[in-house]
Amino acid sequence: GTMAGIAAIGGHSLMPAQQLHGPGRHLQILDHTVHRIDAQRKPNGEQENEMVVSNLRHFTLKVGVLDPNQGIGREADLPLKAELLYENGQLVEQLATCEPLLVGKTEVTAMQGSALFKLRITSLSSHRDKQRFRIRISPQDTTLLLREPGLSVVTTPMKCVTKLTHRSSTGSKTEQMDENDGEDGDDSAGGGSESKKRKREDLETILDSQAQQIERLQRTSVDMLEQLRYLKQVLSDALVAMGADDVKVTEMPAESSQ
Numbered sequence: 001g002t003m004a005g006i007a008a009i010g011g012h013s014l015m016p017a018q019q020l021h022g023p024g025r026h027l028q029i030l031d032h033t034v035h036r037i038d039a040q041r042k043p044n045g046e047q048e049n050e051m052v053v054s055n056l057r058h059f060t061l062k063v064g065v066l067d068p069n070q071g072i073g074r075e076a077d078l079p080l081k082a083e084l085l086y087e088n089g090q091l092v093e094q095l096a097t098c099e100p101l102l103v104g105k106t107e108v109t110a111m112q113g114s115a116l117f118k119l120r121i122t123s124l125s126s127h128r129d130k131q132r133f134r135i136r137i138s139p140q141d142t143t144l145l146l147r148e149p150g151l152s153v154v155t156t157p158m159k160c161v162t163k164l165t166h167r168s169s170t171g172s173k174t175e176q177m178d179e180n181d182g183e184d185g186d187d188s189a190g191g192g193s194e195s196k197k198r199k200r201e202d203l204e205t206i207l208d209s210q211a212q213q214i215e216r217l218q219r220t221s222v223d224m225l226e227q228l229r230y231l232k233q234v235l236s237d238a239l240v241a242m243g244a245d246d247v248k249v250t251e252m253p254a255e256s257s258q
Contacts, residue, residue: 024068024148027080027137030114031062032155035164050132051158055124056205058104061117063137063153065110078110078151079140082117087132087157092123098216099209107140121160122209132157 036052053059065078084092084101092101099122100106108115121133138145138152145151 024150025078026066026068026148026150027153028064028066029061029137029153029155030064031060033060034158035059051156052164053121053158053160054164055120055122055160055162056202057164058118058120061119061135061137061155062114063110063117064114065151067113078115080108080110080115080117080137081140082106082108082119083136083138084121084123085134085136085154086128087134089134089154092128092133095123095127098213102135121158123160124162125159126161132159134158 032051034051034053035057038050038052040048040050042048061082063080082102086092094101101121101123102119103122104119105117106119108117115137117135117137119135123133125132134154134157136152136154
């Protein structure tokens with residue numbers, strides 16, 4: 001069967017109603033669209049809906065600015081930013097890769113009371129001790145939070161995987177593949193060409209991001225060579241100034257030796 005595509009969650013179904021407290025305006029999540037929702041049991045036996053996104057695809061997040069004086073919408077535009085947190089509220093730390101943790105439209109100005117973010121999380125839950133992620137939306141001008149502490153809102157936690165597998169009736173096989181970010185989680189029945197197309201898109205996305213990383217690394221190495229040349233110049237000037245003209249600074253290797 002084909003995948004149910006996009007599971008759109010209205011801001012209220014999975015989120016406790018936000019209590020408006022504190023002075024000034026407040027942010028509220030109006031819509032949080034994810035790639036899949038898994039029903040699962042928590043250790044205490046309670047049923048929980050877990051939101052799942054793929055690190056290869058964007059999801060959308062719509063945020064409203066509530067003004068207690070005027071309801072939704074205020075004339076003034078409000079520049080907002082999105083940041084990646086762990087489920088426990090800590091900021092996710094950048095690993096050694098150059099790729100940012102969140103890509104897409106991470107800075108959006110709310111106009112007429114709402115802002116639509118289109119985001120992709122690059123970090124995988126399986127690489128972060130299986131922790132889930134939240135997005136925090138807050139003003140680009142952080143000093144606003146001192147006066148209006150309600151201008152910050154976080155989403156329900158999401159698990160981030162590579163491959164969005166189809167759910168089987170038992171769920172165990174596909175769950176396993178998700179945890180390992182499985183190589184091939186597509187059902188063999190029917191969706192052959194569809195899955196090939198999706199694999200090609202996935203590969204293109206990965207290649208794209210690798211090409212950008214290579215370009216960044218090349219730029220970085222060129223910058224480092226420039227800095228080394230500059231340091232060599234400073235050093236030799238200093239030696240000359242100290243009257244140590246006879247000391248030769250060894251030549252830098254040619255740039256082509258990369």
